[in-house]
Amino acid sequence: MKLRALPLIDRLPGLGGDRPRTVLELDLSHGVQVGPPGSPLEALRLRQAPTLRALGEGLRRAAGDDDVLGLLVHVGTCPLTLAQADEVGALVADFSQDKPSVAWTETFGELGSGLAGYRVAVHAREIWLQPSGAVGLVGVSAGITLLRGGLEKLGVDPEFGQRHEYKSAAEQLAGREVSEANREMTQRLADAVVDDTVTRVAARRSLTEDQVRAAMAVAPLSAAAALDAGLVDRLGYADEVRAWARETWTPAWEPRYVHRYAGDGPGGAGQALRAVTRRHQPRVAVVDVTGPIVLGPGTARQAGAERVGARLREVGRDDDVRAVVLRVDSPGGSYVASDAIRREVLRLRESGRPVVAAMGTVAASGGYFVAMGADEVVAQPTTLTGSIGVLAGKMVVERLLDRAGIVHESVSAGPRAAMMTASRPFTDEERAVLDTWLDDVYADFTAKAAADRGLALDVLEPLARGRVWTGGDAAERGLVDHLGGTRLALERVCALVGLDVDDVALRTPSPLEFLRQLRVAESSESPAAASLTTAATVGPGGPEAVLARLSEAVGLPLTHGVLSMPPGLRLLG
Structure with a gap:
């Protein structure tokens, strides 16, 4: 040998x-x-x-x-x-x-x-x-697509409410024309990325910004x-x-x-050496919140509140973990699930372990909700974040069913049991209930955001209203603390506990983390609970199930929750 x-x-x-x-x-x-x-x-x-x-x-x-x-x-x-x-x-x-x-x-x-x-x-x-x-x-291109006209031709009528004018996910489904607020927001997102690119390229290539813009123009x-x-x-x-x-x-x-x-990979030499040399070093845990935020454990591509919460609690029980980096890459989702994850973040901080959130490509709406509870927030200049707002509603298929000759009848016990059925529009009373609920959720979101970010509510309110910001613009407005990536987040969280970043060991999910799903969890507090995902089940039938599958296929936010950023908002560059 x-x-x-x-x-x-x-x-x-x-x-x-x-x-x-x-x-x-x-x-x-x-x-x-x-x-x-x-x-x-x-x-x-x-x-x-x-x-x-x-x-x-x-x-x-x-x-x-x-x-x-x-x-x-x-x-x-x-x-x-x-x-x-x-x-x-x-x-x-x-x-x-x-x-x-x-x-x-x-x-x-x-x-x-x-x-x-x-x-x-x-x-x-x-x-x-x-x-x-x-x-x-x-440069950068960002398209805005409104679906209402096409949906109405199919016999589908969107009924949505939003808080407020910048929450353009609702506009994508129910709007008849692009609003000035949506156009202004999207234009600023594109301009901000171009401005940052010009500054970055000019500095790294020893050019003037005018020279870079002139090159981009042709x-x-x-x-x-x-x-x-x-x-x-x-x-x-x-x-x-x-x-x-x-x-x-x-x-x-x-x-x-x-x-x-570096010795990457399960059982690699680098991993083995790290395990030996860093066994007795203080640890910083990295916890991921990736994908749409949902109630329950979620699937492998979702941030299930139960699974993320179990992971945060598991980290909190490890006496060697001194601090946590919360890595967020999520367009948001369920309001209740986002609030549950934020609560676990606050509990970690209460235990004496500082938390720094590191935003990825997107940390908006529910993604911002879970990140804002950290001690500090780090984002890239091009991160899409903010979207402090809420939308909710349904797609009514009454005309579609009638046109297709399909008879659907709801039998309910309770005055609002069929409020969210897709087979009929909201009544005036149900619309009032929806509006009250939207107001309550928006008030809770903005109050918690103001408290977490140390801003007066009247200062935060103009920054909210469902508006999406780039990380650079968010940092200028106090929604983000630092511009950078995971490394900067690690340096910041180490500074909060008085440690040198080179003297800590990282506790990160194993590349074979999915194998933990094969273990049977003894309780919600057992380590295996942090890896559980939702099993395939047979869901309810009827028009709602058809719409849920359709919306999932085309990327609409109907199945992800009320704290979602616009599903079609992508900066193509």
Whole structure:
């Protein structure tokens, strides 16, 4: 057996033997895993995608490793959101302060936008572009779609209420024209992302902001035009990038993926070494709130209040855990479920463990509800957040059923038992009940947001009203404390307990977290309860079930809850 075949041998000084030096590779074509996979199938699908934690640990260790010469970042198709791109870009920037780095790609978009990939690339010391490629720094597009006209032609009548004018998810379903509030909000979201991109690119590429805006005005740019504009440093193919690295850095080196260097994966050498060296270090736990927030345990792609709550309670029972990073990437959902998760966050704080929320791509409405209870909130400049508001209602299919010759009759006991039935409109009394409920939920949301953020209610109210903000705009208005990613959240929570970030061990969900679902939970407090998901069940029939399945298929918020951000709001860049 060769000595180097032992799993930890390369990590032990003097025992690795003579070996070529290393150039690390980061291939963004496969994406990046932020949290653990939710199922065995998802684990197989994402097996080539590195975890964000492995990238961070690998690049930080490599910056001080004399055997590592530099970093090659293949941007490729880069299926990252803008917020994820900024998280990865920050890691590349930190590494590039100590070691050379090159970002290369075939193209930053092909006629379309390559904004996310370029936002990563600008953090490398050099950018290479294939001669036939382009730089699609075309800006940001956000579409607004109103469905009411089409629904009415089908015989479906939306009946919704919202609080207030910026809660545009209701407008998407029930509006006949785009409101000025919705148009203003969406335009500002797009403008804010472009402004941040211009500032970022100008700073990293030593250009003026006017030069960057001038390049964006004529994008997409050919490779030659991008070179002339200072957006890239060299033109070349993949083989030429590697040949240049061997000529410039050293001829003898071996490529290695960053996450393999870090020992990523179940049972990997890096994990084994961390388990040994950090056994007695104080811990910071990372808890994920990912996907629509729902009551019950939820599915693998949802943030079930029972499952997230059990995870937070499990962390609270661990005496070695000194603080918690709450990683939120959710468009919201159920009001009651969001409030239940927020309560568990507050209980952790009451136990003496500070909590810092790290927002991902989106932490809006119910996603903001659970994050705002933390001691501090960190967001990326392009995070979609806020949406402090509420909507509720139903889709009435009375005309559709009549047109199709379908007879549906409701038999109920109780004056409001059939209030939410899809087979008839609201009565005037039921509409009044709905309006009162919307007012109550909005008042509770805004009061708690004001208290959590330390703002007077009359200061918070204009920032609420259902409006979605970018993380940058939210920070300027006191809805967010700091701009950055998970690493900054970790640094902030360590500072709150007087620890150095390099002296703590992270308690994160295992890549095999989904296997805990095979264990039978003895109670709601047993560790297995933190991994339970909803079993497949046979739900109710009737028009409501049909509408629920239809809305789920097309991405409407009907099944996610009343604290949801607009389902069609996506910044395409």
